[in-house]
Amino acid sequence: MPMWIRASSIRVKKRSPSHHVTKSPVTKMKKNPYLVIGILIIGLFSLIALLAPLLSPDDPAQIDAGNLLMPPSGAHLLGTDSLGRDLLSRMIYGSRISLIIGVIAVGIAVFLGVILGSLSGFYGRFIDTLIMRFADIMLCFPTFFLILAVVAFLEPSIINIMVIIGLTSWMGPARLIRSEILSLKEREFIQAERAIGASSVRIITRHLIPNAAGPVLVNATLGIAGAILLETGLSFLGLGVQPPIPSWGNILIEAKSTLGIAWWITVFPGLAILITILGFNFIAEGLKKIIG
Amino acid sequence: MQNLLEIKNLKVEFHLDNQVITAVSGANLDIKENEVVVLAGESGSGKTITALSICRILPHNAGIVSGSINFAGREMLTLKENELIKIRGRDISYIFQEPVSFLNPVYTIGNQIMEAIRLHQHKNKKEAYEETIELLKKVKIWEGKRVFQSYPHQLSGGMNQRAFIAMSLACQPKLLVADEPTTSLDVTIEAEILELLMELKKSLKFSLLFITHNLSIARKIADRIFVMHKGKVVEEAGREELFKSPEHFHTKELINAYERIGRI
């Protein structure tokens, strides 16, 4: 709501004068809280994933018939599941799965997207129409439907899931790269550079990459979040990561049957997913702010 | 004769993140009734902000720090929002640069003009419609019905600006503030609009505060000229006086620049 400030009553914040002052890292952090919090969260989870064998109190596959469905306690900080396995350990190892799947799936998507988008942008005309039409068609399918359909015929394995998610997510990065190339083609300074004989390599490295990197990075970050959500959904339906390999999604399979009996099986994996996705979303927000 | 509008020592600041920028640091201006005053200066000199401050239609991060704006005997800066609303569009009207941007793209021209009429006058739809057509005639738009039903993007820049002028004159204001209304128009259209404004001023009797960076326009239409530079009004003079014997160095700079380009 705009504030109409009257002549008499104005609180003027007398801060620095109107010239540019270099800001300390602390000030920069305060100005972009999303980025900082996001990096902290993802950094923490990545560390946990990396150091899983060291941090995990128990063997995640260790079945302990005497301790089925125990609530959180000193021995098992997050409780146990219906086979007596320590939930915390399973979740620590599960973080590995989720992060790896997310990152590699998006890696594949970005790789494909950059190639296809570049071909589209550089060569234009027929190739461009072909690739963009292909993208349009792919975008017509609800992603989940596509992935499920494919998974129906391939065995659900970690690699398959990564590849499928990658193959169905290239359209975003492709479009970004393509539109960046197209807009560069139009810009006058590029025409000027070409006039003085600058090579394509130079144009790519000095103009395309810096300009396109930002949006592609934001897209990729959100893509990782999306991939993790897809994987957890798939695993929950039994079509993703197969037990006994622990994934936050397949731990939640039990949640349905233990509703009301073992709240910890529902709450903790879900929270972990929530916080991870939140972390990636925060990073994306922070990046958006930097790009402007 | 008492002044219609008197601005004294106006100071306006902007708050951006951590910075405070002074857009206007000392503006002094006065306009009499039926007078044409040109506020001249380069971009960033604070002319637009000064003009917007009269009715306090500033961006939300701008604040009037000090000064006084007196219109027809009333101190504007102490008026509350609900009192200002009665003055805006009725006693004081604005026209802006680039009419197509300053008109709402999703409402027809007619709709927007009628809104201006019915805001301050008790007229039903039929009366307002007829008055709109009359107003359009006054600005030399003869195809009133077609323009009424058109959207801004369907009309040319000149047409839009005329319609805008019609809208601003709907309630017979005493003061019309024109912020660079011809800067984005083609030169031939520019001449038409300027002529129109001067004719209307004569027949409807209002004062015109015309903001521009174009000194040749100033020379054509002004009774008096105020020159602004970096947030301050640095010179005030009658039209011929200014060009014959400019006092402030910036005024001299401006006049020199124009002479060099051969405009004057």
Place this chain on the structure above:
Amino acid sequence: MTNYLIRRLLGIIPLFIGITIISFAIVHLAPGKPTQIEQALNPKVSQEVRLRLEKLYGLDKPLHIQYINWVVQLSKFNFGRSFIDDRPVAEKILERIPVTLAINISSLILIFLIAIPLGVKSAIKAGTAFDHATTVLVFLLFAAPTFWLALLLMQLLSIQLGWLPISGLKSLDFEYFSFGKKILDLAHHLFLPIVVSTLGGFAGLTRYMRSNMIDALKQPYIYTARAKGLSERQVIYKHALRNAVLPVVTIIGLAIPGLLGGSVIFESIFAIPGIGRLFYEAVMSRDYPLIMAEVVLGGVLTMLGNLIADIAYAYVDPRIKYKS
């Protein structure tokens, strides 16, 4: 605008062909013929029987012939027969569409009713506590997997409080209920699925609405509106809002793929007999005619949704409706 419409409608044809090609490709390029998988699931099926099945389904013909046959059948609305119970696929799908439609339309309506005012208010009060709180809420809802929210709500409302039934569409003795009680019973069962679907969707729209509104309020015509003497309320709701809400019309169409995908999961959790659950069952049992049909259906619905979104926007934005 008619030009635009015609171009858009013509563009549907290649898209549709593309959809069928991809749907076909997915199913047939997977290693192993569908009948082999059936054989793997049921070892009693001998080689002979398998070959006969293949001949029956035309699986022994070259791929492109199979494709053409299939598309020809599609144009006659013959989606084949389910592998599981030999019923026509079209029938199985049609009987389940109403439920999915009911849930998704209800949640779409709710999403609009909540997200638009919330987004607008956040924009008006940008930077205030209200805005920050809304932003946090929106982020959380974005990040929470919908099936998890479903589980939590089930836990709370069905089990602990016992207010709502856990799953299914109807109570066991539904048939004996009076009409009024039947409606109530359905509403009772659909409440959670609709709520879950709504929660999953309104976060995005709220943020979109908020940023549209903020952009609208920065436009030049807002200065004009104020200069005319309009009250702040009128400026916001008459001038800014109309511009901000325009693109939202497209969301109706664009929400379709998300809703379809989401319905697979929550229909499974809540045991709702809709097309999402049907798809899941088909995938689990490798019922490939049904899978293909659903994939094509999903593609076509999305395509139609996009089309409707574009046409609706062209109709509603005067700058496109009346090209100068």
